Amino acid sequence: MKTFNNKITLNVDGNAEINVKGFIAPIEHTINNFHVEWDALANLRVAEPEKDHSTSVFQSFLPTQSVSVGECWQIQEDGVTELLQQLHPDPNLDMHINVSDSCGLWACLRAYNNKFADIMFRIHAEFKLENGWFTPSQFTGHLVIDRIGEKIAFFQMYVPEGPVNFDVNWEKNKAYFICDSGLCPQLELRVGAEHPVRDANFPEGSITDEEAKRILIQHFYRSEQINWVPPEQALEIAQTQQKPIHIISIDGPFTDEAC
Numbered sequence: 001m002k003t004f005n006n007k008i009t010l011n012v013d014g015n016a017e018i019n020v021k022g023f024i025a026p027i028e029h030t031i032n033n034f035h036v037e038w039d040a041l042a043n044l045r046v047a048e049p050e051k052d053h054s055t056s057v058f059q060s061f062l063p064t065q066s067v068s069v070g071e072c073w074q075i076q077e078d079g080v081t082e083l084l085q086q087l088h089p090d091p092n093l094d095m096h097i098n099v100s101d102s103c104g105l106w107a108c109l110r111a112y113n114n115k116f117a118d119i120m121f122r123i124h125a126e127f128k129l130e131n132g133w134f135t136p137s138q139f140t141g142h143l144v145i146d147r148i149g150e151k152i153a154f155f156q157m158y159v160p161e162g163p164v165n166f167d168v169n170w171e172k173n174k175a176y177f178i179c180d181s182g183l184c185p186q187l188e189l190r191v192g193a194e195h196p197v198r199d200a201n202f203p204e205g206s207i208t209d210e211e212a213k214r215i216l217i218q219h220f221y222r223s224e225q226i227n228w229v230p231p232e233q234a235l236e237i238a239q240t241q242q243k244p245i246h247i248i249s250i251d252g253p254f255t256d257e258a259c
Helices: 055-061 077-087 209-217 231-241
Strands: 017-024 050-054 072-074 105-112 116-123 126-129 132-136 139-146 151-158 166-170 178-183 187-191
Touching: 017 055, 017 077, 050 055, 050 077, 055 077, 055 151, 077 187, 105 209, 116 151, 116 209
Parallel strands: none
Antiparallel strands: 017 050, 017 187, 072 105, 105 116, 116 139, 126 132, 132 166, 139 151, 151 187, 166 178
16 A cells, blocks of 8 residues: 655635535335335435535544545544434434444545545444334545635535445334345435546545545454455465365355445
């Protein structure tokens, strides 16, 4: 991984207002047809398709100290909660079943030049529905700061597409929860039509989206700190080192909450 020594400070004008658009598309499918049988899931729609937020909300995404490219920091919950309430009135950042190390809100400086700074982030959150929970795989996206005007040039927070990108827990019989998972094709908050720095030059420094994703995911899952290798390579290593292979079968993804 490349290392960068130059640090910058990021700010936005907290007195301005900015219009945020919200989208929740109808759920395309669930494995056990919950999106048809469970009214709360069948009728899941964005709470406010359009809302003016104070720019100070986005200050929660910014570091409190100077940072360099590739450096991470924790996002403050208050601004994220306010934004998520535009999608649904009852978000939860603590995760109702926290049996892993998956909670958190993290951001990373992906790139900057004399005009823009591109912040990539990952957030784990869920929504309390009537008689249950809706848990997206993750929220990811970009916040682009106009460094000269201290304005929001672009913002997108969304759930990546599937084939499975959420799970649900439904208290169908008032006695216990039953689970399902499926695909919601769009769950998103957005400011601006296009990412303004996709083709920009960054003489001051940058990393790719994939490199930033890799940095961020390691703050959520300790399993991602393991040096994973393909099965064929693991077999070669085992034969060379004369060590046994222990095989574990896992029904679901290792790297998000859609399981």
